[in-house]
Amino acid sequence: MNKKWWIPIFAIIFFDIESIFANYFPVQLISEDWICVPRFLLSFFIFIAVYYDKKLALIYGLVFGLIMDIVFIDILGIYLFWYPAIIYGVSKLMKIIHTHLLILAFITLLAITVLEFGVYGFNFILQITDMPIEHFVNNRLFPTLLLNLVFYLLLAYPLKKYFTLIKKVKEEEEGMFQS
Structure with missing residues (x-):
């Protein structure tokens, strides 16, 4: 199987994991007040943007943002806007900053923070939630960032290795046809 075909498969897997995560997460490990929201799909798209192809990551962000809006919130536009906007911002930022995994960890957590505040702000403005900001944070x-940091630490190196490998193959294939 062609290595680039794993990208949509992983995207679907991460989307599915996000949707069923609450059903299987061992809640006895954390405080009962904590709400851990997996943002594995966004992290995956950030890896695509930084180590493989920004344009492809933006397309996936749009498609899965729309799917996320349709399946989970019934209001089109929240994830449809935030996923591509964050992916675009991160890809621009990473052109200035070194793409070391430790730096990308910080940037990914910052991106998740932006997404969480964006979704919270939208829900607060529409009066879907009345959760005070202190309670939200x-x-x-905080629990969401911890959960996603664990995910990042587990999968950062394999994802970086995978995307740099398929980028190298892609560049070699493009180079063969340019002569």
Whole structure:
């Protein structure tokens, strides 16, 4: 199987994991007030943008943002806007900053923070939630960042290795046809 075909397969897997995560996460490991939101798909798209192809990451962000809006919130536009906007911002930022995994960890957590505040702000403005900001930061944002940091630490090196490998293959294939 061609290595680049794993990208949509992994995207679907991460989307599915995000949707069923709450059903299988061992809640006895954390405080009962904490809300851990997996943002594995966004992290995956960030890896695509930084180590493989920004344009492809933006397309996946648009498609899965729309799917996320349709499946989970019934309001089109929240994830449809935030996923591509964050991916674009991260890809621009990483052109200035070195793409070391430790730096990307910080940038990924920052991106997740932007997404969480964006979704929270939208829900707060529309009065879908009345959660105070302190409660949001302590009981949702902080646990979400911890969970996604663990995910990042587990998969950062394999994802970087995979995307740099398929980028190299892609560049070699493009080089063969230019002569």
